[in-house]
Amino acid sequence: MAYHTNLRRSSIRAALIASSMLTFTGAAFAQDAAPAAAPAPAAQDDATNIQTTRNDQGDVVVVARNFVPGATTANKTDIPLIETPQSVSVVTRDQIDLLNFVDAQQAVRYTAGVFGENYGPDLRFDFFTVRGFTPKQYIDGLAAPISTTIYSVGVDLYAFQSLELLKGPASVLYGNAPPGGIFNETSRRASSQTSGEFNIKYGTDNYHQLSTTFTGAVTDGLNARFTGLYLDRNAEVDHIDAKRLLAAPTFTWHVDSATQLTGLLYYQWDKVRGGEGGFLPVQGTLLANPNGMIPRHTNLDDPNDIYERRQYGVGYDFSHRFSGGLTFHSNAKWSHYKEDTPLGVYDSGGLTNTTNPALASYYRTVQLSNFTYREQVDSFAADNRLDATVETGDVRQKILVGIDYRNVRNAADYGFDFGTGTTNVYNAVITPPANQALGYPTRYNHQRLRQTGVYGQDQIKIGDLYVTLGGRYDWVKSNYLDPFTAVSAPAASHDQSEQKFTWRAGASYVTSAGFAPYISYATSFEPQIGADSVTNQAYKPSTGRQWEGGIKYDGRGLSSDVKVFATAALFDIKQTNVVSTVPSVSPVFGTQSGEVEVYGGEVEFVVRIHNQLSINGAYSYNHSRVLKSNTAVEIGQPLPVTPKDKASLFADYTFQKGALGGFGFGAGVRYTSGSAGSLPGAFNPLVYYGQAATLFDAIVHYDAPHFRIAVNGSNVFDKGYVARCSGPAGCVYGAGRQIIATLTAKF
Numbered sequence: 001m002a003y004h005t006n007l008r009r010s011s012i013r014a015a016l017i018a019s020s021m022l023t024f025t026g027a028a029f030a031q032d033a034a035p036a037a038a039p040a041p042a043a044q045d046d047a048t049n050i051q052t053t054r055n056d057q058g059d060v061v062v063v064a065r066n067f068v069p070g071a072t073t074a075n076k077t078d079i080p081l082i083e084t085p086q087s088v089s090v091v092t093r094d095q096i097d098l099l100n101f102v103d104a105q106q107a108v109r110y111t112a113g114v115f116g117e118n119y120g121p122d123l124r125f126d127f128f129t130v131r132g133f134t135p136k137q138y139i140d141g142l143a144a145p146i147s148t149t150i151y152s153v154g155v156d157l158y159a160f161q162s163l164e165l166l167k168g169p170a171s172v173l174y175g176n177a178p179p180g181g182i183f184n185e186t187s188r189r190a191s192s193q194t195s196g197e198f199n200i201k202y203g204t205d206n207y208h209q210l211s212t213t214f215t216g217a218v219t220d221g222l223n224a225r226f227t228g229l230y231l232d233r234n235a236e237v238d239h240i241d242a243k244r245l246l247a248a249p250t251f252t253w254h255v256d257s258a259t260q261l262t263g264l265l266y267y268q269w270d271k272v273r274g275g276e277g278g279f280l281p282v283q284g285t286l287l288a289n290p291n292g293m294i295p296r297h298t299n300l301d302d303p304n305d306i307y308e309r310r311q312y313g314v315g316y317d318f319s320h321r322f323s324g325g326l327t328f329h330s331n332a333k334w335s336h337y338k339e340d341t342p343l344g345v346y347d348s349g350g351l352t353n354t355t356n357p358a359l360a361s362y363y364r365t366v367q368l369s370n371f372t373y374r375e376q377v378d379s380f381a382a383d384n385r386l387d388a389t390v391e392t393g394d395v396r397q398k399i400l401v402g403i404d405y406r407n408v409r410n411a412a413d414y415g416f417d418f419g420t421g422t423t424n425v426y427n428a429v430i431t432p433p434a435n436q437a438l439g440y441p442t443r444y445n446h447q448r449l450r451q452t453g454v455y456g457q458d459q460i461k462i463g464d465l466y467v468t469l470g471g472r473y474d475w476v477k478s479n480y481l482d483p484f485t486a487v488s489a490p491a492a493s494h495d496q497s498e499q500k501f502t503w504r505a506g507a508s509y510v511t512s513a514g515f516a517p518y519i520s521y522a523t524s525f526e527p528q529i530g531a532d533s534v535t536n537q538a539y540k541p542s543t544g545r546q547w548e549g550g551i552k553y554d555g556r557g558l559s560s561d562v563k564v565f566a567t568a569a570l571f572d573i574k575q576t577n578v579v580s581t582v583p584s585v586s587p588v589f590g591t592q593s594g595e596v597e598v599y600g601g602e603v604e605f606v607v608r609i610h611n612q613l614s615i616n617g618a619y620s621y622n623h624s625r626v627l628k629s630n631t632a633v634e635i636g637q638p639l640p641v642t643p644k645d646k647a648s649l650f651a652d653y654t655f656q657k658g659a660l661g662g663f664g665f666g667a668g669v670r671y672t673s674g675s676a677g678s679l680p681g682a683f684n685p686l687v688y689y690g691q692a693a694t695l696f697d698a699i700v701h702y703d704a705p706h707f708r709i710a711v712n713g714s715n716v717f718d719k720g721y722v723a724r725c726s727g728p729a730g731c732v733y734g735a736g737r738q739i740i741a742t743l744t745a746k747f
Helices: 011-020 095-098
Strands: 051-054 058-062 088-092 113-118 128-132 138-141 162-165 183-186 195-203 207-219 222-234 241-256 259-271 305-323 326-343 343-352 365-392 396-426 441-463 463-480 492-507 515-526 542-553 562-580 591-609 613-628 643-654 663-672 693-704 709-716 722-725 732-733 738-746
Touching: 051 095, 058 693, 088 095, 095 162, 095 613, 128 183, 365 441, 643 693
Parallel strands: 138 183
Antiparallel strands: 051 058, 088 162, 113 128, 162 183, 195 207, 195 738, 207 222, 222 241, 241 259, 259 305, 305 326, 326 365, 343 365, 365 396, 396 441, 441 463, 463 492, 492 515, 515 542, 542 562, 562 591, 591 613, 613 643, 643 663, 663 693, 693 709, 709 738, 722 732
């Protein structure tokens, strides 16, 4: 069932084995989730959002005014979260810094409905799902260079001011999107105030990081910023080393009081040596093994495996305010992404002998293969829109109309050599494969996609009632070459054209006390590349729809030094026109008969009290199931990596007075129930589950006006558990204990 799971490099090679050389997977942001597309709020322009001061009484006060995102907009207009009739979670830079998150997977640990680190501590990508579906990534409100095979590009979290997650169908303003939601990361922006920071991080597994961000005025009306990072670290498993270099300059030119132009650029280089460290056999991880459990540090990949990636984005963000409440916004980005795995030896076939205990290989020896892979994605995205505020008597309208365009080319090729050798799981010694020059002889995904969409939205305010109506029409044209054909030979070319209308309607009632009950209905669509194997007709777009109702609270009636934002929601998502096939392939060889459903509820809150106490809490329940499929054993099964229950709570406190002034500490607990690692099928009739886990985090820190020292620990009791088992040779341990010390100097 190709239900829009993200087949990343890991899943690709597992599926290649399962079907003796098959795999592939099926851009967009969200209808109301592009805060970066508008000019960044002034409150988010500081280089170091967390400001530490000492008042006249000598008290140390740590000001994190953006810790609670209640005033944040989650629309392409300036509609705040409290008026948005849909669940949106925002992890601000203040939360990231105060809780010392080092990547996006950690940043969503205390967010409802979002499940991360499903592949353990992967050093390349940000792996998480939202309400049962893999979200597509946006950067500054525009699609990252994602394709049918890439959902997340892995730009370092340090480059961004915030991480926003829109939950539910996301097509009304952005078109092509999965029904579970999207995530957007907003780049740090320049400020006229000269300020900045230098960070040094050191931690377990030889974690070394140097990073800096600084900003200020270059001339009158022109501000600039530079953000940079160098990271060198090992993994929890044996013989993996990863290096990263990030540079992200930006400027903002205030042309006049009504006109602003921001230039944005990022460049990132990554190199990982030693493989991924996953794909362990199920016997010895999730199930018993007569030789004992496989140690968590075990890596069955070749120490000489290489993964290298280079990517950049260059763009602008422009706005101009006309008289009469009319504003024009325009933003665009040119993006390039390239990754190469010239050597990828790994455990491909699982245990070779599970029947003859007389042999030394009994439950010890695994089959190795070499999977080489390369992909390049070039993308251009642009969005132009007008928004206006119109008041007629007691009725106020916020009207938005726009057009956006995306043009993507991607070329992915691979090589696969089954049976390059074997190794002992308990004493892995990898012999280099005989064919070191395997290269990339087979086409995987050669595709061009062009998407144009026109959209409109109207928020109508009548007293305390806010009614939001939106609609969008998309034209999608794509061209792809036959997959699994020799790169050196011609391949048949296929053209597809699709058109789709999506819409949403919602209403919120915001009381004077800050409570806002709401209800909404929204739709989404995703183009499907390929033709139906039964009807021989081109696939129709996969469509999604969601009902959601809930209540929000922004604490507006509380004192000024108490900040609260909370959401409780119930939802029901259905996705139809799902392509049924085992395993998932895109362009897919299957028939369009699938339907899936996810329904549940969420509670989430973020609190900051007296600039001392911060609390993040969440609970979510997700019930997922396959409703229709041509593969009968799939019907009734839960969606992979979709735990029914997730609960989390973190509290952090800082002393302000006396000898302990500036000292603080925090602790958190996270629980995630078990979840299916895959759907059953002809090649894998069994379903293996990731294990439930309760994990504890902690932090101690000391803040002074010009520096901060923090030591944070994740999974501090080093709980061992299997995060995911996608098959007999596809098990991954969850992230173990990580301790990182951070020294930050501020100016």
